[in-house]
Amino acid sequence: MAGLVRMKGRVSRPLLITLIVIVIIAALGFAYASPYIALDRLKRAADARDVETVNEYVDYPALRESLKLQVTGLLTRRLDVRHNGNPLAAIGAMIGVALIGPLVDAYATPDGVAALLNGIPPRGEPGERPPPPPAAPSAAPPGNSAQHPAPNSSSSNSTNNNTANGAPPPQPPETTAGYRGINEFVVTYQHGVGDTRYSAIFRRQGLFNWKLSAVDLNG
Template sequence: MAVLKRTKGGATRPLIVTLLVIVVIAALGFAYATPYIALNNLKRAADARDAQTVNQYVDFPALRESLKQQVAGLLTRRLDAHSNGNPLAAIGAMIGVALIGPLVDAYATPDGVAALLNGMPPRGDPGERPPVPAATNTPSDAAATSPAPAAPATGTAANGNGNAAPPQPPQTTAGYRGINEFVVTYQHGAGDARYSAIFQREGVFTWKLAAVNLNE
C-alpha cells in the first residue's frame, strides 16, 4: 500500500509542475500584452468619446503636465527658428506662453486623446483645438447608409470640393522602452516629424497614457 501511494504521488508531481509552468507562461504572456490591450481599448474609447473608459486609461494630471512642457518647447523652438534678432520675438514669446494653457486644456480631454492617438498632435497654433477624426464606416454601416453603389469618380477624388483624398493614417510603431514604459510613435511620411504617446505602468497589469513627446 505504501508503494502504491508513493507511485501515485510521483505521477502527480510532474503534472502539478507542468500546470504551474503553463500558468506562469500564460501570466507572463498576458503581462507582456497588457500595454497593447490598453492602447487598443483607449483608442476605441477615445474615438467613441467614452469619457468614463478614457479616464481609466489616461493619467490626466501627468498628461497635462507633459503637454505643458512639450507645447512650451514646441513654441520655443519655433521662436528660435524665426526670431533672428527680431525684437518682436519677445512679444511672440509672451503670446505663445498665453496660448499654452487653453491649448493644454483642449488636448487634456477625450477629444484631445482621440486626436493624439489618430496622428493629430497639437501644433501650437493660436486658438487650436483637437481636430475631430474622420468617421469610418464599417461595411455593414456603409451598406445601411448607401442603398446603391456610387458611380466611380474620375480625375481628383470626389469629396465635394475637388481636393485630393484625405491624408492616409500615420505610420505607427509601438513597443517597450523599459519595463515600465511603452511608447507609440506616429509619423505621416518619411520626411515628416514624428511624435509619440507614452504609456506608464501602474501596478503589474495596468497601463495609462501619461505623456507625449512632440519632438521624437
Template sequence: MAVSTRTKRGARPLIVTLIVIVVIAALGFAYASPYIALNNLKRAADARDAQTVNQYVDFPALRESLKQQVAGLLTRRLGSHGNGNPLAAIGAMIGVALIGPLVDAYATPDGVAALLNGMPPRGEPGEQPPAPPAASNPPAANVRSVPAPASPGAGNNAGNRANNSATSPQPPQPPQPPQTTAGYRGLNEFAVTYQHGVGDARYSAIFLREGLFTWKLAAVNLNE
C-alpha cells in the same frame, strides 16, 4: 501506503506542468498588456467614453508633459523665426498665454483621441482637438422614390450632366492615416510613434507601467 506514494509521485509532474503553464500565460499577458491597453484606450477615446478613458490615462502626468512639450514647441518656433526680430519677446509672451488653454483642450477624451489618431497639438492660437465625427443619418428604408415623368430632351440633359460630371473637379481625398509603430522602450515604458510620411516630423504617445499588467498614457514627445 505504496499506492498513496505512487499517486503523490504521479501528481508532481502534473502540478509542475500546471505551474509552468500558468507562469507562461502570465508572462504572455504581461507582455501583451500595453498593446491591449492601447487598443482599449483608442476605442474608448474614439467613442468619447470618458469613464473608460480615465482608466487608461494619467491625466495629471499627461497635462505636465503636454505643458513641457508645447512650451518647447513654441520655443523652437520662436527661435527659428525670431532672430533679430524685436517682436520676438511679444510673441514669447503670447505663446506662454496659449499653453494653458491648449493643454486644457488636449488633456480631455477629445484630445486623447486626437493624439492616438495622428493629430498632435501644433501650438496654433485657439487650437482645439477635432470634434468627434457626426453620427450618420439613419437610412430611410420605408421611403419610396417616385420617378418623375420624362420630359422632352431629358436624354440630352442626362448626357450633358454626365459630361459635366466627368469634367468637374473631384472632391479632395481624405488625409491618409499616419504610419504607426508601437513597442517597448524599456521594462516600464511603451511608446506609440506616429509619422505621416517620409521626412515628416514624428511624435510619440508614451504609456507607463503601473503594477504588473496596468498601463496608462502618461506623456507625449512632440519632437521625436
C-alpha cells in the same frame, strides 16, 4: 493500497510542476502584451468617446504636465526660428505663453486623447482644438426613403474632387510601438518619410496596468 497512494503522488508532482510552469509562462505573456492591450482599449474608447474607459487608461495630471512642457518647447523653437534677433520676439513669446494653457486644457481630454492616438498632435496654433468626434449617422424617418441623400453627397463630392485634382485622400499615420524600458511603452506616429514624428508614452501602473502619461512632440 499504500503502493497506489505512492503512485498517485509520483504522478501528481510532475503534473503540479507542469501546471506551475504553464501559469508562469501565461503570466509573463500577459505581462508582455499588457501595454498593447491597454493601447487597443484606449484607442477604441477614445474614438467612441467612452469617457469612463478613457479615464481608466489616462494619467491626466502627468499628461497635462507633459503637454505643458512639450508645447512650451514647441513654441520656443518656433519663435527662435521666426524671430531670431527681432525685437518683436518678446511679444511673440508672451502670445505663445497665453496659448499654452488653453491648448493643454483642450488636449488633456477624451477628444485630445483621440486626436493624439489618431495622428493629430497639437501644433501650437492660435485657437487650436482637437477635432470633435465624428457625428453619428442620423436615422432616416420611417417610410420616407425619397428623402435619402443621393450617393453623390457633399462628402463624396469632396472626395471625388480631391481625387480628380490629384490630391490623395488623407492617410492614417504610420505607427510603431514597443517597449522603451521595463516600465515605459512608446507609440510613435509619422505620416510620411521626412514628416515630423511624435510619440505617445504609456507608463506602467502596477504589474499589468498601463496609462497614457506623456507625449513627445519631438518624436
